Amino acid sequence: xxxxxELMSASRGDIPSDTVEEMTMAAKFRLGDRVRVRVGSPPGHxxxxxxxxxxxxxxxxxxxxxxxxxxxxxxxxxxxxxFLYLVRFDQTHLWQRYPTSLQDKLLIDIYEHWLESAx
Amino acid sequence: xxxxxxxxxxxxxxxxxxxxxxxxxxxERRTDAxxxxxxxxxxxxxxxxxxxxxxxxxxxxxQLSYYERWIVAIEALLIEKGLLTREEIDRKMEAWVTxxx
Numbered sequence: 001x002x003x004x005x006e007l008m009s010a011s012r013g014d015i016p017s018d019t020v021e022e023m024t025m026a027a028k029f030r031l032g033d034r035v036r037v038r039v040g041s042p043p044g045h046x047x048x049x050x051x052x053x054x055x056x057x058x059x060x061x062x063x064x065x066x067x068x069x070x071x072x073x074x075x076x077x078x079x080x081x082x083f084l085y086l087v088r089f090d091q092t093h094l095w096q097r098y099p100t101s102l103q104d105k106l107l108i109d110i111y112e113h114w115l116e117s118a119x
Numbered sequence: 120x121x122x123x124x125x126x127x128x129x130x131x132x133x134x135x136x137x138x139x140x141x142x143x144x145x146x147e148r149r150t151d152a153x154x155x156x157x158x159x160x161x162x163x164x165x166x167x168x169x170x171x172x173x174x175x176x177x178x179x180x181x182q183l184s185y186y187e188r189w190i191v192a193i194e195a196l197l198i199e200k201g202l203l204t205r206e207e208i209d210r211k212m213e214a215w216v217t218x219x220x
Binding site for chain 2: 041044045049050051052069070072073074075095
């Protein structure tokens, strides 16, 4: 369990620190948490590619909250907003015949409603 | 899980990514400009454009270039939102073809 608010303050300097703290308190996951990506193909637009679905990764950062793109794509208001995380995966976990370094990682942005706890 | 047409990571036999760049033609620049105007006037959102592009059937999707997909998507959204009708677009296209010939 790491401190996400520190990470957010670094990237979102324009937000007062108490707001950042309040926001990160409400986030479901913390830095270092293991998460599994949900599997699904809802109609319309979503931003979770197939190759990442069902895979297990680690929370690397929190970008903040954003209007839900799946709602915006249907002409909706994007509410409620969703937390957007930076999630880290081992490339060898994603690709069966990954050809190069075993240390390689994939960093990808995933919205909270696509993640479930895997710890 | 159903794999969507645009979702290419790990697509079987996808081959290498074509990284070739080209100088944008005037119609490509215009397409980009039209999208910019529609966005600024809050008529089409980026996520809506993505939905419309991703809704293109596999066969036309494969045949269309990047900005051709945008044109197809923008047209579909303008009709969906009732801002233009298919007939209005066809009439304008016909007039344009006539004036060029």
